[in-house]
Amino acid sequence: MSVFTSSDQLYRCLETLFERLRHQESAMRPLVNSRLIVRLNMSGPKAEVSVNARRRPVQVIYGPNSVRPVLDVNLTADTLHEILLDRLSVREAMSQQRVRVNGPFLKALVLVELFRHGQAVYPTVLRDIGLA
Numbered sequence: 001m002s003v004f005t006s007s008d009q010l011y012r013c014l015e016t017l018f019e020r021l022r023h024q025e026s027a028m029r030p031l032v033n034s035r036l037i038v039r040l041n042m043s044g045p046k047a048e049v050s051v052n053a054r055r056r057p058v059q060v061i062y063g064p065n066s067v068r069p070v071l072d073v074n075l076t077a078d079t080l081h082e083i084l085l086d087r088l089s090v091r092e093a094m095s096q097q098r099v100r101v102n103g104p105f106l107k108a109l110v111l112v113e114l115f116r117h118g119q120a121v122y123p124t125v126l127r128d129i130g131l132a
Contacts (some may be wrong), residue, residue, distance in 0.1 A: 011063070021121065022057060032053050035088075036053050039071070045077060091112075
């Protein structure tokens with residue numbers, strides 16, 4: 001059974017997570033320096049989040065949109081959950097093809113840093129939205 005019961009619940013969790021990360025300069029710096037636009041395409045439940053580091057401050061868009069990503073990342077919501085709880089490494093998830101990246105692969109390394117910072121606040125986010 002999936003951790004998230006609906007897209008709305010997943011979006012609420014991700015909005016809380018990204019809002020907290022956006023206020024941490026160290027969390028956003030690698031993404032800002034890369035000037036990437038990343039789209040996370042999740043399934044189970046279906047959700048789409050675009051992170052535009054070409055805008056200041058970094059713009060995060062929840063749901064389908066017309067922003068064209070440099071990196072398109074496909075994964076399940078449960079895989080993202082496991083990565084953010086540090087139960088699964090990004091490298092392991094990619095080698096198992098649980099995370100698939102379309103776009104310049106080396107630029108995807110920026111995501112490792114973003115997820116690492118996300119791991120520090122994610123358990124609190126889960127608790128705050130009632131999923132812990």
